[in-house]
Amino acid sequence: MFNLTVLSVWIGNATAVALQPPTNITFYQSLPDANRYILSIANAISLGLWAAYTTASSALRSVPFFRVSYSAFPLVSWRLFSLLRPSGDGISWHERKPRPVQSLDSLFIDDKDELVADCLRFFEPSSQARRTGRGKLPYMGMLLYGRPGTGKSSFALAVAQHLGVPIYRPGSLSTYDDQTFRSLMSAIQQKCVILLEDIDTADVTRSRNEANTSGAKVDKACLGTILEELDSLNVEGGAMVMMTTNHMEKLDPALIRAGRVHRRVEFQLASRETAAALFRNEFKDEMAEHDLDQAAKKFAAQIPDRRFSPAQIDEFLHGKEKDLEGALEGVSGWVKSTEAADLQDSVVGSPSESDGP
CATH class of the missing domain: 3.40.50.300 (P-loop containing nucleotide triphosphate hydrolases)
Structure with missing residues (x-):
């Protein structure tokens, strides 16, 4: 079984664990009692802040930790976030x-x-x-x-x-x-x-230069x-x-x-490239990278460019709960229903002729 180097530190009543190597850092933060996030391990060993030991990767599965992963943005120093x-x-x-x-x-x-x-x-x-x-x-x-x-x-x-x-x-x-x-x-x-x-x-x-002429405080x-x-x-x-x-x-x-x-x-509202990136991020553990890219392009092709916010697309994807095929099959219907709902909202929110200008 593959062994991982695990680094652990206690901050107040919280325990954080990080996996080595630092090029692919994963943090596990205990909840709900945690009061800080541990964001970097560089320089931590030299400062004497971490205790290092080795354990099997499976040992982490039984520990109730919240996971935060970083890859594209390497962290450069020991830092705390609050x-x-x-x-x-x-x-x-x-x-x-x-x-x-x-x-x-x-x-x-x-x-x-x-x-x-x-x-x-x-x-x-x-x-x-x-x-x-x-x-x-x-x-x-x-x-x-x-x-x-x-x-x-x-x-x-x-x-x-x-x-x-x-x-x-x-x-x-x-x-x-x-x-x-x-x-x-x-x-x-x-x-x-x-x-x-x-x-x-x-x-x-x-x-x-506008005065408050209403007299109200x-x-x-x-x-x-x-x-x-x-x-x-x-x-x-x-x-x-x-x-x-x-x-x-x-x-x-x-x-x-x-x-x-x-x-x-x-x-801005999401481009098709953003829609594809959101899809890849949601299903990155579900299939090989090449196949995932093809699926992401298929997904994004069904979403109008700059029509929906990233939050709207993200909400749709989260609702599929890792159902990749369901996301691909359901996105077209979601686009139509969301556009129809937005149109209805705009009609309801528009002033009628009797309302005046």
Whole structure:
């Protein structure tokens, strides 16, 4: 029987196991008591953090571990990943027990490699030193825009996981007033990713020159407060702010101008190439690579280009529960029924003639 080198470490009440060789790393994370993900083993042995031993591969099957695999994006150092949410007091953060997060390998978006490389470069100490030397704050803004289900939030979570930095995720900004938003941002003191989701739902969709003539009290964090906090972010090691929106046209130009947003990334509906990649990812353990490629092409040929979101296609594939033939036979009917449902939704959502313009 083939023997595998297994590395094990205890972090709090969690146990993580990684298989060697490191060119094909698999992590097993115990659930539900786990409070961190272990993301890399490089340098870990030299730091004395791991205990190594040998065991038969079958021994792992009886252990209730959650599996996360990485291949295309090799990990380069010992890192921990954590997700932080606002605490009940509204002015501080607490660490949430992690749930499974998609790896970069399972996300299929345009220019993914280039985007990840940009994120890696930003957090490099040499890059941070250059920014400081030029009098710039250690801050990078990225606007992720596109239709719902195209992978904007998933990408931000996967990048934070890959980088091994905490991700601060306050949720909808429409739930915060100015004071609460200031308190939360000032409490961020470590190298991190900050995910501001659906930025268009906050009070930043109004122009700065538009007055609130209704007389009603505005309790949402306003544009000025958000701009002030972004401009004053000064976190040692760097803070990357990723803002997501389904409606970039609603955003005030001041929020997304050069200097605050260093890169705009459009997340598009799935191309046929993306559909094929999703199919291969779902059924990669079901058949030989050559046959799988042929099946993926057959699957993708039945899906209109740029018509459905990756999330919609992924949901259909997951529903087949590893039934490859069922996916190939059922996709045409799924396309027709989904298009019909979308058409019905658009008709219901359209104003009638009696509604006026």
